[in-house]
Amino acid sequence: MAIRDLSGADRGVRLRAPTLLRFLARQLDARPFFVIATVISLAFLFAAIFAPWVAPYAPNFQDPDALMAPPSAAHWCGTDSFGQDLLSRVIFGTRYVFLIGFSSVVIGAAGGLAIGLAAGLTHGAVEWGLMRFVDAILALPSLIMAIAFISILGPGIDKVIYAVGFAMIGPFARTVRADVLQVRAQAFVEAAGLMGVDRLRIIWRHILPNVVFPLAVQATIRIAEAILVSSALSFLGLGVVPPAPDWGLMISEGRAFISIVPWISGVPGAALALLLISLSIVGDGVREQFDPKLRANR
């Protein structure tokens, strides 16, 4: 009993957002990878917000004296075939990465929440229809799905966000519905009904908060996936339009020279890999902290 109380359910409550920093310091000892990954992710985010001040050059400034220059004191990460500074482009590129990553996950999570909630709270034909719609989205990998949307909507950063976001509705809707079904069967929902609390209020106060929280945790994990899909779209030339400093686009531009000047693709590629790995570790860490099922096993 005492053992359970120590690691018990109260932890999730005490560790709310305001104590995040203190929590990180305490965790450095226990989970170094999680802390390192968090620091890296925050560094990328910082770079995205303060790009004009952090980056040594403008993203589209072309230095005719340094075409495809290797890393040097003037250009830390070298330049590309137009003489554009790769480091600056990678830094400005983080803006696209985070804009697309966050926005599409917000769209996916919002759509998934609406559909999942509706499917979880209804019966019969409505539920059946919604779930078949979700199955249809889930049937295709998110990249294929996004390509299909781009081909309808046309290229452009806003279109990428819509496409990636829509492709993510499926998985979000599935988990939301599962959570709704589970919460709906809880005694506190029945208790609220017995007290005469009306249906909308039960959904708003009792079901929604217990569904949104795990959803938010899942969203942090899915940001990495959204970034990967959007970069893949740009790489295929279907997403962000040149000369925007998008990482996927940059990797694609350097592809032709990969054997002679590997840094043109290599630098954005490494940045992408580093960010994705960091975000995944952060996402797993957050889930571990808040998912009651995983927590019980720790």
Place this chain on the structure above:
Amino acid sequence: MSDAAPIFRLLDVEKVYQIDRGGWSRLGRRPPRQLAALDGIRLTVRAGDSVALVGESGSGKSTLLRVLLGLTESSDGRALYRGDDIETLTDDKRRSFQRDVAMIYQDARASLNPRLKALDLIGEPIRQHALCRESELRDRVAALLARVGMPADTADRYPGQLSGGQVRRVAIARALASEPKVIVADEAVSGLDVSTQAQLLNLLRGLQHEMGLTLMFITHDLAVASYLCRRIAVMYLGRIVETGPTKEVLRHPLHPYTRALLNASPRFFEPIAETLPGEIPSPIDLPPGCRFAGRCPRAAQDCRTHEPPLATTHTKREVACLHPLID
């Protein structure tokens, strides 16, 4: 007390669950299988009364409670609240039912939304029935917490921050928040430490006396039943086998099952009693005759063919047994 108005009346309530729709086996057509969770339940709960429903798991006491609360529809018979069918209450009467009848769940922690503070949990029925202004809510909740022996700062705690006993107290405070006249409790003190259980029993008994509550208490513990309730109804496999004033029933049980339950509860320094053989059988496709016959030390030939009804004896006690323990 017997003249008081009936709050609940159960008239031959039955609840049958369809297990399957039957089918074909090697022996031919198999009839549909049914599970009789409740069978011919007849019970009256009057205002100010306290009734304990006692029985082992699978006896149907939880199903009975759900029928009483309108959470489960009965298959047959009528369940009345102040003379009206519970399933078809008018909106007005349903509102007063929701306010007057409060439930305390067995798993108190599960019955409280983990993402709400005690203030909002206890405040919910108060807000729902608009019992006070929002500005007075905190004082009112503090008063309720004090009533169940908890400090006022509990209001800002989440259920996860409270111990098992404290969570039960918060659940009781919430049940009291709508100023109910009837409290329905399902194993409200089981699974707790003896000290916490004793504290809660005293709390419930105090509340019952001070507020004149009608109490409907489900328990498997006869001692708890006798501590809290004036009347007792012993259930076995979906039927009430014996009912009457708690003290009398426990002092002179008429039904062999009541006697067996009494024997089975542990007593200081007495050897473990001779126990009932076997276990409570599955309620699916029961054989004819008395349901207890298979485990009954007094079962005779007629017990296996005739199902005894709940009948009143000459001592004004009710028992469903062909050969009751009258010497």
Place this chain on the structure above:
Amino acid sequence: MMTQQSARQTNVLPLTRHRDPLLSFADISLARNGHSVLDRVSFDLGRGETLGLVGESGAGKSTIALVAMGLLRSPAVTLEGRMQFAEHGNLLAEPEAGWATLRGRRIAMIFQDPASALNPCFTVGRQLGDPLRRLLGFDQAATRRRSIELLESAGLNDAEARLAAFPHELSGGMQQRVMIAIALACNPELLLADEPTSALDVTIQAQIMQLILSQVRARNASCIFVLHDLALASQVCDRIVVLYAGQVVESGPAESVLRRSLHPYTNALKSCVIELDTETLTPPEGGLPAIGAMPAGCRFAPRCSRATALCASQTPPLRALEGRDIACWHPG
């Protein structure tokens, strides 16, 4: 500081010790993540005796059972003291390999919730046969014969058919009977039963308790029960150890401890027991102190009606008094 001082005192004072104990706990302390869970727990258990660990949840009852099973051996846990079992001088110092020859074979355990202690993926026969094959080296036919014998002695009729059953096909009472059969498979000398009946109905509880007692007695084995029901403990235990917040407060023969209790906490526990003719209950206020906030002196002092200034400042040592061990400044 205080704790160490009184630890030394404890060793000086005579305890009511057994002449030839099967199991002996001597000043066993356990801390998890720096928090003390058990504090200088000492008691003896003779061969063929039954012992009941009683107290509120959080008192350390189940932890003691896990220590006796050698199941609390992780880096987060620090264990001190001496646990003597049969010919083994100190099992706490025993490496895992040594434990492997004892666990399941000479020391076995019955858990509170048979439904979760039995593996849902394997049949009863497989789970019962496993220790027989692995620990006793039985062959196929012998395993089957012995399994049927064990199930029958555990009171399961139609034992042969039960071997092929999966745990979920059995009722809670039958699952617990299977657990008992598994625990007794290797004729252990010591059986640990952690609340073996609290998940069961009262009529089944009596059956299971009787079964455990008769099987243990037939083997002249010893048994430790973890119980929260004092009345039940008085029915099944020869000796009682009353625990409070990780410390032994009173221990000795059930007769002396429960009938003529001297520790205020034992009396408080008794006053919480509800019986059929109970008119009023007078439970102690409050609950156990939190793990990280133990009172300085006697841990029960804040809830004790007899507490004095001495109780609040000095930890009472466990000492022998009127045929029992007791840790109280003002017994009586």
